[in-house]
Amino acid sequence: MSTTIATASDYLARIAKVRSAMVAQQVDATLLSVGHDLPYLSGYFAMPLERLTMLVIPQNGDVVMVVPRLEVPRVVPQPDVFSIVAWGETEDPVAIVAKLLPSARKIAIGDQMWARFLVELLTKINGATFVRAVDVVGSLRVSKDGSEIAALQVAGSAADRVAQQLHSGQIPLIGRTEAQVSADISARLIAEGHDVVNFAIVAAGENAASPHHHAGSRVIAKNEIVLCDFGGTMNGYCSDITRCVYTGKPANDVALAYDVLFAAQAAGVAAGVVGAACEDVDRAARSIIEQAGFGEYFVHRTGHGIGMEAHEEPYMVSGNSLPISAGHAFSVEPGIYIPGKWGMRLEDIVVATETGPMSMNKVNHSLVTVEA
Ligand code: ZN
Ligand code: ZN
Ligand code: ZN
Numbered sequence: 001m002s003t004t005i006a007t008a009s010d011y012l013a014r015i016a017k018v019r020s021a022m023v024a025q026q027v028d029a030t031l032l033s034v035g036h037d038l039p040y041l042s043g044y045f046a047m048p049l050e051r052l053t054m055l056v057i058p059q060n061g062d063v064v065m066v067v068p069r070l071e072v073p074r075v076v077p078q079p080d081v082f083s084i085v086a087w088g089e090t091e092d093p094v095a096i097v098a099k100l101l102p103s104a105r106k107i108a109i110g111d112q113m114w115a116r117f118l119v120e121l122l123t124k125i126n127g128a129t130f131v132r133a134v135d136v137v138g139s140l141r142v143s144k145d146g147s148e149i150a151a152l153q154v155a156g157s158a159a160d161r162v163a164q165q166l167h168s169g170q171i172p173l174i175g176r177t178e179a180q181v182s183a184d185i186s187a188r189l190i191a192e193g194h195d196v197v198n199f200a201i202v203a204a205g206e207n208a209a210s211p212h213h214h215a216g217s218r219v220i221a222k223n224e225i226v227l228c229d230f231g232g233t234m235n236g237y238c239s240d241i242t243r244c245v246y247t248g249k250p251a252n253d254v255a256l257a258y259d260v261l262f263a264a265q266a267a268g269v270a271a272g273v274v275g276a277a278c279e280d281v282d283r284a285a286r287s288i289i290e291q292a293g294f295g296e297y298f299v300h301r302t303g304h305g306i307g308m309e310a311h312e313e314p315y316m317v318s319g320n321s322l323p324i325s326a327g328h329a330f331s332v333e334p335g336i337y338i339p340g341k342w343g344m345r346l347e348d349i350v351v352a353t354e355t356g357p358m359s360m361n362k363v364n365h366s367l368v369t370v371e372a
Pocket of ligand 3: 240304331333347
């Protein structure tokens with residue numbers, strides 16, 4: 001895994017917010033192990049090892065990273081943010097953590113910590129109650145700060161460059177299988193700077209009617225739609241984009257439906273303003289698709305939050321009345337899927353700002369003809 005592009009002052013600001021939440025909830029200490037909260041607050045992506053790595057955040061006092069000695073070279077030191085306590089192979093890391101928390105009564109625990117460590121903590125910290133750290137860290141991660149938005153922009157631009165290569169015909173389609181095109185797109189995501197590829201859906205013709213179709217052995221022909229939905233992780237943050245292309249002149253029914261999809265997606269993006277509800281983004285996109293008579297063929301929510309994880313809070317779905325605030329990052333990806341015939345989806349990542357929705361993806365939104 002890569003490191004993030006956040007700085008010590010970003011981590012300090014985030015930890016300060018965690019501590020205010022801890023004060024409000026009377027949490028004495030927060031313990032984070034594997035999962036995304038750890039790199040969010042320290043820059044360090046721990047491997048999911050059986051050896052304990054744990055960031056210990058007391059309500060007051062020093063933040064300490066307890067880490068296996070052999071993993072220390074992978075930790076980028078942030079002396080202003082945390083000190084490092086390395087433990088050797090014959091030491092008990094849980095005892096080290098317990099010793100750092102002599103008087104903690106209420107302790108918040110990261111969701112992805114191994115159960116064995118919690119079981120051991122229960123025996124070594126007598127009388128403490130344990131709660132989930134998602135209540136002190138999770139809500140902070142929903143609103144991205146400046147360095148996170150910068151990372152989303154860098155990843156989005158890299159995904160855009162691959163979409164541009166698709167539009168320009170540099171990624172041949174006709175005569176190749178979906179799986180071959182998927183592998184080509186994946187290689188290009190890496191070549192454009194991603195550290196890992198998270199997915200590269202390629203669905204041709206009737207396969208595009210299945211929103212999460214797995215790219216397979218179907219050979220792409222002339223005169224059909226090809227849906228490409230791909231993304232990866234770069235500097236710790238995710239990209240996610242969908243563009244459809246047509247291997248010829250689009251058939252009339254497809255062209256007409258695409259005009260509806262185009263308008264619905266633009267309306268969804270425009271609705272992503274500070275103060276609106278998350279469900280308003282869904283409603284804005286869905287109402288256009290419904291008015292055109294395709295309502296029953298738009299079978300999923302309009303979007304998901306994105307950040308260190310490809311899918312995270314907040315979700316753009318009917319029933320989510322959470323107000324959008326500055327720094328919320330989410331996808332806007334309506335689709336129309338006609339079983340047995342064709343499917344289409346159009347997706348950008350959007351960040352809500354005080355001056356309006358800012359799209360991380362700027363590559364052409366039209367149904368581009370690719371005759372390669
Ligand atoms: Zn999806
Ligand atoms: Zn996607
Ligand atoms: Zn998405």
